[in-house]
Amino acid sequence: MNRQRPGPPEPVASSPAARAEFGRRLARRNRQESRFRLAGLCAVLAGLAFLAFFFLTLIGNAYTAFAQTHILLDVELSAAAIDPEGTRNRQTLGRADYQGLIRNALRQQFPAVTRRGDLRQLFALVSPGAGFDLRKQVLANPGLIGQKQRFWLAADDDVDMLIKGHMNRSAPESQRRINDRQLAWIEQLEAAGRIERQFNHRFFISGDSRDPEMSGIRSAVAGSFYMLLVTLALSFPLGVATAIYLEEFAPKNRWTDLVEVNINNLAAVPSIVFGLLGLALFINLFGLPRSVPLVGGLVLTLMTLPVVIIAARAALTSVPPSIREAALGVGASKMQAIFHHVMPLALPGMLTGTIIGMARALGESAPLLMIGMVAFIVDVPESPLDPSAALPVQIYLWADSPERAFVERTSAAILVLLAFLLVMNAGAILLRKRYEKHG
Amino acid sequence: MKSMDNGGLVFDGGGLNVTEGAKRAAGALIGNLRAYESSRLSNVIEEAHHTAGDYTAVNAIMRARNVDVFYGDNHAIKSVNLDVGANEVISLIGPSGCGKSTFIRCLNRMNDTIESARVEGEIVLDGENIYSREADVVLLRARVGMVFQKPNPFPKSVYDNVAYGPRIHGLAPDRQALDQIVQSSLERAGLWAEVKDRLHYPGTGLSGGQQQRLCIARAIAVGPEVILMDEPCSALDPIATAHIEDLIDELKKNFAIVIVTHSMQQARRVSQRTAYFHLGRLIEVGATSQVFSEPRRKLTEDYITGRFG
16 A cells, blocks of 8 residues: 655756756757757758759750851752752752752862862761751742852761860870861861851750751650650549549458558559560550550559559548548538548649659650660651650660760750759649649 | 436336446446445446436437447447437537547437447437438438537638538529528628628638637538537637527527537536436436436536536
8 A cells, every 4th residue: 555656856956966967968968959950951061062063064064065066158059959840849859969069069168179088078077967957948948949048057066076175176186086187177167257156956846866966855855745744644633533542432451451552562663664564565465556655654654653642642641530521511422522622632742742753754764665765766756656755765865875966965955854854843833832822 | 209207217227137238337437437436336337227317308300219339349329318309409418438429420420431430229310210221421411510629611711611511412593592591601600790801711711719600600501400519619718619609599599409518517508408428328318407406316416516527
């Protein structure tokens, strides 16, 4: 009965010794806290420093890609060469040898060059794709035929590199891709004001090309865009519906537990496995074409779905139950309570999850390799069923190319990818803000 | 149908045989009533099985008979019989965990949302068992409205809060009719004067007491017959509480009100009948004045005099 119970603890300030002891403990506690804070601050600063370094090198590498060296030539658009019969038939116009016209213009510019080998080196100053640009202009304006016109034509990538300073003019001849004779011609052209760096619009409006100066990211951007469109259109409604069913309607038993465990596991499956699944299922079994954004989007949907489902479920559980009760209390059905009241509150969280999944999908290249999106695609796709490239795969392809001029284009394409991501995230944040305000 | 006041008969029935179940119940009671003298124990066992007082009402809207509720293995409500009369306020009192909230949530089947909950017995509204297979829970909740412990307006405008119920039930053919319903509901909830200029501001921006009256307006907008209130004032200050109590007095002209409360003063002030729950059993029910002035049961007396709970 009279068991000795420990009395209440002594007051902290009972004696000078106790006070001193307490002070020591307090100091230690404060030191621990400030150490932790310092560590956090250092981590943040280090992170920022790395980020700044990354962006500086990236932009430093990339910015030259947005300009392209052009050479001004007086091209004789002789009617005899382009349209010998004078019919102005578009097919005839399209078949003419425009590269030949450019060669003639170069020959006129440098009449002293006559030997075959020299001439080949001279012609190499202008991009092999310049003829296509010329053809495009003539087709757009057939009235030019028969006239002598001044055209800014794209220079070859080696010339471009030299002008941009990526190639050392004073290096020994054997160590540069432009020989001394070509260098002399270029300097002549420069002196005549016939060489200029102009905005590189081709980078944004054309597809991939073997010639760096002719290559662009339009095909890759369009491919990625269509792919994300397919992914978003499938993974958001499917994921949210799955989450709602599992969270609100499905009975809690062993089967739903199994489904849940598997969804969580799927979120951690390496992405290339989804690529293999897509190859086996969509291409081999369903017979969908290869290299098309539709299949890419389907594969990325498989990959994104678990992320969306997990985020949407978390968002649903975080809605206070009082809202559900309020809706049910006035006689809303379960479905009405969820769609009228729970969903609007959970939507910001669902959108966040979806955008994380989409961002991951945008940057994914491994599964796309499996379904043939690594192919060399020059044309810009016009629908999700046209073969196309994808941004991350395009970056990978360019990074793998030997030409020096692809280095800056790789960096520029990475910048475009990041910008794409930024725009997507900004859109999602705006959407979320809207719902948070009105929800 | 109507049973007699059987307060005096209890001891005959209860004393007949003490079953195993009763012994267990007694064990539970001992745990809960630390202060209870052991000499009174046998009486407690006997009393615990029967409701003292008349659990019927003259013109009952809802009748609960032999209601048992289980949460998994936990037997939360044990064979409760209780009527809710038209135009009366009946308050349910009792210590925490006694099952009064569980019981009130049976009346509009809010317990359906809890996976493990199981309800036995019958609860009759207008001659129909609300737990029968044919009963529609959506219609039931439109007829038996509910106000919760914490004010829970939708994060929408004041107008949309009140209009939501009429909208989903199609009670208003056009916009004007809906406006009319919203206005009259807010008026009856005593909130109209305060919010008529900010109908389109969020309901969550109102004060706590206003929010609770908004919830009451939302409940009456669908035209219920019974309003269940689960400790509607526990999150409010005394002035807001007084407001709600006045409102309850006003509302009983049109509705039957079942209110769960922890405040015995409140039960005394607002209700005509009082039911005392203890450990899942309905111990005593009767006119409020009678229950508070001359309780039939020692348990009731101890609770209302503040000896425990």
